[in-house]
Amino acid sequence: MEYGRDTIYRMSVVSSVLVPYASYLRVYEPLAAFGEPERGHWTRYARRVDLPTAQDELRGSLAGLVPTPPVAVPVHESGDAFVAVVDGAIVVCPWRTRMRGWLAMSELGGLFPATVLDAVLPPVVRGQATADYERWAERNPDARPWIRTTVWHVPVRWFVLFDDEERECVTDGGAEGRLLRYRTPMVQARRRLARALRTLRETVDEGPLTEGLVEVGRWLEEFHPRAMVELDYGGLVHALSSERLAGDRSAADVAEGIAALRSGDHDAAGVAYGRLAERWRAVRDLQSSN
Numbered sequence: 001m002e003y004g005r006d007t008i009y010r011m012s013v014v015s016s017v018l019v020p021y022a023s024y025l026r027v028y029e030p031l032a033a034f035g036e037p038e039r040g041h042w043t044r045y046a047r048r049v050d051l052p053t054a055q056d057e058l059r060g061s062l063a064g065l066v067p068t069p070p071v072a073v074p075v076h077e078s079g080d081a082f083v084a085v086v087d088g089a090i091v092v093c094p095w096r097t098r099m100r101g102w103l104a105m106s107e108l109g110g111l112f113p114a115t116v117l118d119a120v121l122p123p124v125v126r127g128q129a130t131a132d133y134e135r136w137a138e139r140n141p142d143a144r145p146w147i148r149t150t151v152w153h154v155p156v157r158w159f160v161l162f163d164d165e166e167r168e169c170v171t172d173g174g175a176e177g178r179l180l181r182y183r184t185p186m187v188q189a190r191r192r193l194a195r196a197l198r199t200l201r202e203t204v205d206e207g208p209l210t211e212g213l214v215e216v217g218r219w220l221e222e223f224h225p226r227a228m229v230e231l232d233y234g235g236l237v238h239a240l241s242s243e244r245l246a247g248d249r250s251a252a253d254v255a256e257g258i259a260a261l262r263s264g265d266h267d268a269a270g271v272a273y274g275r276l277a278e279r280w281r282a283v284r285d286l287q288s289s290n
Contacts, residue, residue, distance in 0.1 A: 021235035024054075025148040025158050025216075027186070028084050028091035033224035046083045046090045054082075054234065057095055073101035073129045086185075086228050093146045093230075100145050102133040144222050152239075153280050156254060157212040158231050160196045161189040164252035171242040180233040180245055186220065189229040193217050196258050203261045239286050250276055 031039050031046075057080070078097040083090065105126060117126075137143075162182035170179040197213045204210075220229070237245060257272035 021239045022149050022151050023154045023234045023236050024230075024232045026082065026093045026230045026232065027146045027220070027223050028082065028086070028093040028228040028230065029146070029224045030089055030091050030226050033227065041079065042081065042092045042094075043090075045079075045081065046092065051083055052080050054232070056080075057097070073105065073132070074098045084183075084228065084230075089226075091228050095147065096143075096145050099143060100147065100149075102129065102136070103145065105129050105133070144219065146223075148219075152236075152284055152286075154231065154233065154236070154250065155212065156209060156276065157216050159251045159254040160193055160213060160258070161216075161229055162192070162231055162251045163188075163255065164249055167249070167251060169246060169248075171245050178237040178245070180237055180248065182231045182251060184229050186223060186225055186227040186229055190217070190220055193220070199258050199262045203264075203266075236283070239283060244279075244282075248279065250279065253279075 031043055034042060074097055077099065078095040080095050080097075082093040082095075084093075085091070162184050166182045166184050168179060168181050168183070170177055193213055193216065197210065197217065200210050200213070240248070253272045253276040257269045257276070260266070260268035260272060
């Protein structure tokens with residue numbers, strides 16, 4: 001799972017550790033997916049002319065770690081969301097910053113040495129956050145995040161959801177305008193995932209990719225069938241040259257590899273996977289070189 005990456009990003013900034021580049025998998029749901037009064041809130045919210053950006057979300061999530069002692073998880077849940085229009089219909093992706101912070105906290109023990117963790121987020125701060133989450137979870141047993149985050153790469157299982165034709169790439173938009181993302185209807189994402197999972201189970205042994213697809217599939221099932229799924233390279237676009245960004249066809253490589261497995265051509269599948277692995281190995285090398 002990728003929830004802990006949100007907190008890795010925040011802790012890295014505050015502790016002067018190398019700031020990683022994050023990518024995102026988001027789900028945008030139609031207004032009909034929300035009950036009242038939340039539906040009314042998002043309907044009014046979508047009319048705003050000053051809708052916040054991904055950078056605004058990042059700045060807000062980092063703000064709590066600046067005070068002493070730090071605020072590990074926001075005191076109040078965010079009322080913000082990303083908004084898009086699909087086929088004339090408004091869809092929203094709630095930030096749910098507080099919930100994502102709690103989920104991230106649960107993974108920190110295995111990601112940082114105790115001395116680093118205690119220095120950035122003291123035990124008393126983590127303990128209070130854990131107690132708050134347990135009380136909240138009892139009242140909200142079905143809650144789930146609309147956004148998943150990871151750093152310095154995009155998980156292979158995310159690419160399975162998309163087609164190369166859904167790729168949007170901007171390499172000459174300046175520092176704030178660079179973009180690489182995919183968007184697809186939920187029904188397509190689920191169909192591609194199910195087909196890929198079936199192929200993997202028929203052709204290779206169970207492994208991390210199969211397990212990851214199962215977990216992502218369970219997450220997607222929680223959302224409205226007319227939702228939109230988005231893969232956003234986020235800050236990774238700033239770690240890649242314009243040439244690398246333009247040449248990144250990772251979703252196509254994943255689709256080619258799965259199609260090759262389906263036809264029984266394991267050699268072709270290996271070639272496609274090799275291109276993908278080499279591309280992302282080069283990105284990860286940037287992390288260690290810094």
